[in-house]
Amino acid sequence: xxxxxxxxxxxxxxxxxxxxxxxxxxxxxxxxxxxxxxxxxxxxxxxxxxxxxxxxxxxxxxxxxxxxxxxxxxxxxxxxxxxxxxxxxxxxxxxxxxxxxxxxxxxxxxxxxxxxxxxxxxxxxxxxxxxxxxxxxxxxxxxxxxxxxxxxxxxxxxxxxxxxxxxxxxxxxxxxxxxxxxxxxxxxxxxxxx
Amino acid sequence: xxxxxxxxxxxxxxxxxxxxxxxxxxxxxxxxxxxxxxxxxxxxxxxxxxxxxxxxxxxxxxxxxxxxxxxxxxxxxxxxxxxxxxxxxxxxxxxxxxxxxxxxxxxxxxxxxxxxxxxxxxxxxxxxxxxxxxxxxxxxxxxxxxxxxxxxxxxxxxxxxxxxxxxxxxxxxxxxxxxxxxxxxxxxxxxxxx
Numbered sequence: 001x002x003x004x005x006x007x008x009x010x011x012x013x014x015x016x017x018x019x020x021x022x023x024x025x026x027x028x029x030x031x032x033x034x035x036x037x038x039x040x041x042x043x044x045x046x047x048x049x050x051x052x053x054x055x056x057x058x059x060x061x062x063x064x065x066x067x068x069x070x071x072x073x074x075x076x077x078x079x080x081x082x083x084x085x086x087x088x089x090x091x092x093x094x095x096x097x098x099x100x101x102x103x104x105x106x107x108x109x110x111x112x113x114x115x116x117x118x119x120x121x122x123x124x125x126x127x128x129x130x131x132x133x134x135x136x137x138x139x140x141x142x143x144x145x146x147x148x149x150x151x152x153x154x155x156x157x158x159x160x161x162x163x164x165x166x167x168x169x170x171x172x173x174x175x176x177x178x179x180x181x182x183x184x185x186x187x188x189x190x191x192x193x194x
Numbered sequence: 195x196x197x198x199x200x201x202x203x204x205x206x207x208x209x210x211x212x213x214x215x216x217x218x219x220x221x222x223x224x225x226x227x228x229x230x231x232x233x234x235x236x237x238x239x240x241x242x243x244x245x246x247x248x249x250x251x252x253x254x255x256x257x258x259x260x261x262x263x264x265x266x267x268x269x270x271x272x273x274x275x276x277x278x279x280x281x282x283x284x285x286x287x288x289x290x291x292x293x294x295x296x297x298x299x300x301x302x303x304x305x306x307x308x309x310x311x312x313x314x315x316x317x318x319x320x321x322x323x324x325x326x327x328x329x330x331x332x333x334x335x336x337x338x339x340x341x342x343x344x345x346x347x348x349x350x351x352x353x354x355x356x357x358x359x360x361x362x363x364x365x366x367x368x369x370x371x372x373x374x375x376x377x378x379x380x381x382x383x384x385x386x387x388x
Contacts, residue, residue, distance in 0.1 A: 113311070120314035121305070145319075149353060159343060159351040 007031075011076055018079075019097065024068065027079040028122075035081060041141045042110050044186040046083045049108060049139065052183065053086060056176035062088040062105065070100040071107070073126045080123065083139075084108035086174050088132075103132040105173050110139045124149065128157070134173035141187075144180045200226040208273065213291070218262070221273040222320070229275060235335055235381050236277075236304045237261075243302055243333065243377045244278040250370045256282040256299070264294045265301070267320045274317065277333075278302035282368070297326040300365065304333045318343070322351070328367055337383060338374045 008030040009017065017032065018025050025032040038046075053064045064086055071080050072094045079100065086106035094100035107127055109119045119138060127136055128151075136149040136157070146169045149157040162169040167180045201224060203211070208221040219226045232240075244260040251258065260278040266288045267274060273294065280300035288294035301321055303313045313332060321330055322345075330343040330351070340363045343351040356363045356374055363372045 111315070116315055117307070117311035121310055152352070155354075157353040158346070159353050160349075 011079070014079065015100070018070075019099070024081050026081060027077075029077050036114070038110070039112060039141065041187045042083075042112055045110050045139055045141060045183060046108075048186055049110075049178070049183050050084055052178045053084070053176070056178060057086070057174065060175070062086050062174045065091070065101065071104065071130075072100050072102055074102075074129050074131075078126050080126070082107045083110045086171075088174060102130075104130065105132055106135045106137065106171060107133060108137040108139060110141060112141060135171055137169075137171075139183065144184050146180060146183070205271070205273070209294070212264070212273075213293070218264075218275050220275060222316070223271050230308075232277075232304070233306065233335070235383070236306055238381050239333055239335065239377060240277045240302070240304050242379055242381070243304075243372065246372045246376045247278070247280060247300070247370070250372065251280065251282070251368060254282060254368060254370075256280055256368070257285065265298055265324070266294045266296055267323055272320045272323075274320065276301040276321075277304050296324075298324065299326055300329045300331065301327060302331040302333060305335060329365060331363070333377065335381075335383065338378050340374060340377065 009032060011027065014025070014027040014032055018027075024035045026035060027033070050064055057063055064084060068081060069085060071082055071085065072078070073080070082104075085101060085104040085108070087101065087103060088105045091101055092103045094102055109115075109123070111119055124136060127133055134151050138147040140146070144165045144167070145161060145163045146167075147159065147161045148169065149159055150172065151157055162180060165181045165184065168177050169180065170177045203221070203224055203226050205221065208219070208226055211226065212219050212221075218229045220229060221227070240260055244258050248258040258278060258280050261275065263275065263279050265274050265276055265279060266272075276298070278301070279295060279298045281295065281297060282299050286296040288296060303309070303317065305313055318330060321327055328345050332341040334340070337357075338359050338361065339355060339357045340361070341353065341355045342363065343353055345351055359375055359378070361374045363374065363377070364370070
């Protein structure tokens with residue numbers, strides 16, 4: 001998240017401002033946070049992951065919305081733009097603009113040094129409130145590593161990880177497998193990516 | 195971890211330097227990271243948790259140390275100083291200096307803004323490599339929240355959390371309950387203490 005928060009606004013004011021704006025902002029408890037640009041590696045990883053999910057989910061009940069879909073977290077004081085989401089069945093939107101989703105089954109974030117603490121901490125805590133969410137996925141830019149939290153029946157989450165280019169990550173909630181070699185195929189992995 | 199790491203260091207050089215130094219440094223893959231001091235709230239939380247665990251686990255033959263105990267993470271590429279470490283049974287050491295622990299069963303880190311990304315990410319990844327480790331615990335300084343990762347037989351980790359003043363952090367394998375009211379006793383919880 002960027003270092004310059006704006007003044008306090010209501011969720012309605014946020015949505016109005018963000019929809020009119022050229023650049024995206026997230027919204028946490030009254031404050032808008034302009035999103036900074038992502039690294040090349042970040043974008044390539046997100047793009048490859050998107051393509052692979054698209055392919056794997058073809059003809060199925062679940063799909064990947066195009067990039068830059070906003071997510072609203074109940075009870076409605078947090079809005080984010082996850083890198084990727086998977087929706088199963090009918091997508092449910094916050095309003096008739098149909099640009100703000102309520103019911104992803106899977107949320108995927110590509111990690112970067114500036115966002116990692118939030119992605120792992122605050123954001124994950126927020127996303128846990130989304131009832132439809134079954135799997136939360138964190139993707140490294142630095143090495144071939146995909147970490148996954150899977151919601152359990154009792155409210156705990158199971159943490160598992162897939163490491164190395166020969167690994168294949170499995171998403172039980174959407175019944176598909178994605179090879180890490182495909183996710184990382186377009187980028188040279190290097191230190192301090194992002 | 196502080197801002198100016200020393201690079202190209204072997205584990206042997208690290209141990210020699212760290213043992214001779216006044217301040218502590220951690221070590222990851224050839225790089226030494228000097229540790230900066232923690233906030234007062236951080237230290238009180240850590241002490242409360244460590245004391246409570248020490249009391250509760252005494253009869254079980256477990257010992258608790260906080261802040262000054264070096265831990266070696268296999269495979270000999272990483273050394274850290276967790277906020278609190280619990281050993282059950284005989285502690286095992288890297289060498290006869292008996293200052294570098296090999297077999298913690300619980301590691302606790304109190305989160306701070308500057309360390310959260312590593313505590314949740316890279317550090318947790320390293321600590322997972324410690325075969326003896328059963329529980330990895332993250333303690334918030336912003337609110338009464340304790341998150342715990344518990345190793346499962348299949349190598350995954352179960353994530354659970356205890357939230358609120360009346361909550362209890364439970365270690366099933368040790369039949370041990372630590373109330374959050376105890377962990378946060380006499381602590382002023384404030385946002386952005388840095």
